[in-house]
Amino acid sequence: MRRASARVPTTAGRFVEGRAEATMPSNTGPSIDTITEGGRVPQVGEGQEADENAPPIMTFGAPIAGDILAERYELVEHINNDSAGRLLWRGVDVVLRRPVAVVLRYPGGGSATEMLQAAVAASRVIHPNLVGVYDAIDxxxxxxxxxxxxxxxxLRELVATEALDPARATAVGNAVASALAAVHATGMVHGNVHPGTIMISDDGRVVLADARTDGADSQASDIRAVGGVLYFALTGHWPHAEVPLHGATAGHGRASTPDAVRGPDGALAAPRQVRAGVPAYLDDLTMDLLDGSLTPPPSDVLAAELARLDIPADEHFLESNGPLRFTAETGDEPSPLAAAGGRKFAVGIASLLAVALVGLLIGISVLSKGGDSERNPATAAAPSANATAGEDPPATAAAEPPKISAAKIIDPDSGDRVEVRDAEKVFDGSVEEGWATQTYRGHPNFGNIKRGMGIWLDLGEPRTVQSLQVQLSARGASAQLYTGTNEHPSSKAGDDALLEEYEKNPIGPPKENADTTMVFDAFDADTEYQYLLFWLTELPPSDGGYKVGVEEITVS
Structure with a gap:
């Protein structure tokens, strides 16, 4: 996904993804049924589904199925209206041939400014747990x-049938906190975190949608909302009776969510009091997040803690009636948040981690510049002025995430090697520029003239790796991640030798017909990696042929 413009006009105008717009006749483009399988799929709108007593929707000049907006977005099916009067449609981008969601508001102009500003702000943050924003038009x-x-x-629809088990609830909380950490890192606030704006995709991906920019919320309220999400996922009840879900009254209408169980004094019942089998530490963490007298931790610290607790259910760390692996017992290592004593947040730990993360971001920014035309090594950071020979490295160095120090394009089946430049743009910290293949005709497998193409990555030294994320310009590509132990010359013969070595060592299964973000997370926790090969095998359709751009690659 490319960024939308930050400019929001109050008169008729358009906010696009930073690219020239192609035009197509209104009768072109595939049906959405050629892209997605199955029948109608519910979608999150910008708020809750409207209840029976919602004010009438203004529909003067409202579109109908088959209309094409902006000569590009064909409307296929009206899904619902939200409580704010916006219309949600399922559609298709007839240029890029991908399904889209279209949220319409009548009228535009000043009444739509907040919605458009929120969309533009959201488009600036790219994260696998955030819904991608493609366009905003007035x-x-x-x-x-x-x-x-x-x-x-x-999540609201999913939990309506049955509350989640602790492992799945933790995974949802981790994904939401990770998305908020990305939003908060830019200085922005989401302001609309609740079960109706959290989507669970059919492949298990958790995504957060529909940020607001009305200034009524804060980063702290975003983090407290994660506590509400955990409580809801574990119990099926919403704990914020004083803050209904986007205007819905508890127990009223289709948008309602059951209020939480409360004692005679109105005190909120803990998840363990509502449902058996909730681990003590997860119960405490949830209640701490909901406790207005406690200062919540930064979102990145909360995400790191929930990631530590996010245990795959198939690893059998869940007893049938007992605690998760992270429940503190005698002799167990305590949680970093629980170690501060009882149900109190480790504010000191959170502050230290936040300072360390700021330092790491500055370091990554410094180290991600420079490079030559083919191998493109990043400029090394200068040693600290007070660092002397024999001194131990700072304690924070051990926590520094792996980073890409060099990259080069691998193209063993090319004779002219015109595509082996611009590799440094895939790790420069920006999605505005990247590396792209040429347009191949006839077949998505590089026109059946190549085995594929790839990007070789050097992490500078052997490091443990949790995941590698690749941001692509379009969905529909297929790729595999490999690793190897040797560096090879940048030449046709060298690339051929590199591929022959690396393809014997795949990291997890291939990604096929993937979305615009590919995440490889099948790394061995006990293995250190220095060299990686991101290998493209199939390209998505583009410009009458097949082509894809790699906008940014990050390692964690």
């Missing part, structure tokens, strides 16, 4: 936002 009589279509259900 036509005066109406305005609309075009964003990623997610096949799946909202």
């Amino acid at each position: 036509e005066g009589e109406r305005a609309y936002v075009v964003r990623e279509w997610v096949d799946g259900r909202s």
Whole structure:
């Protein structure tokens, strides 16, 4: 996904993804059924589904199925209306041939400014747990936002049938906190975290949608909302009776969510009091987040803690009636948040981690510049002025995440090697520029003239790796991640030798027909990696042929 413009006009105008717009006749483009399988899939709108007593929706000049907006977005099916009067449609981008969600508001202009500002702000943050925003358009009589279509259900719909087990609830909380950490790192606030804006896709991906920019919320309220999400996922009840879900009254209408169980004095019952089998530490963490007298930790610290607790259910760390692996017992290592004593947040630990993360971000920014035309090694950071020979490295160095220090394009089947430049742009910290293949004709497998193409990455030294994320310009590509132990010359023969060595060592299964973000997370926790090969095998359709761009690669 490319960034939308930060400019928000109050008169008719358009906010696009930073690219020239192609035009197509209104009768072109595939049906959405050629892209997605199955029937109608519920989608999150920008708020809750409207209840029976919602005010009438203004529909003067409202579109109908088959209409094409901005000569590009074909409307296929009206899904629902939210409580704010916006219309949610399932559609298709007839240029890029991908499904999209279209959220329309009548009228546009000043009444749509907040919606458009929120969309523009959201488009600046790229994260696998955030719904991608593609376009934001104001036509005066109406305005609309075009964003990623997610096949799946909202957390509200999922929990309506049954509360989640502790492992799944922890995974959802981890994904939401990780998304908020990315948002907060930019200085922004999401302001709309609740079970209706959290989607669980059919492939298990958890995504957060529909940020607001009305200034009524803070980063702290975002973090407290994670406590509400955990409570809801574990019990099926919403703990914020004083803050209904986007205007819905508890127990009223289709948008309602059951209020939490409360004692005679109105005190909130803990998840363990509502449902058996909730681990003590997860119960305490949830209640701490909901306790207004406690200062919540930064979102990145909360995400790190929930990631530590996010245990795959198939690893059998869950007893049938007992605690998760992270429940503190005699002799066990305590949680970093629990170690501060009882149900109190480790504010000191959170502050130290936040300072360390700021330092790491500055270091990564310094180290991600420079490079030559083929191997493109990053400029090394100068040693600290007070560092002397024999001194131990700072304690924070051990926590520094792995980073890409060099990259080069691997193209063993090319004779002219015109595509082996610009590798440094895939780890420069920006999605504005990247590396792209040429356009291949006839077949997505590089026109059946190549085995594929790849990007070789050097982490500078052997490091443990948790995941590698690749941001692509379009969905539909297929790729595999490999590793090896040797560096090879940048030449046709060298690339051929490199591929022959590395393809014997795949990291996890290949990603096929993937979305715009590929995440490889099958790394061995006991293995250190220095050299990685991201290998493209199939390209998505583009410009009458097949082509893809790699906008950014990050390692964690």
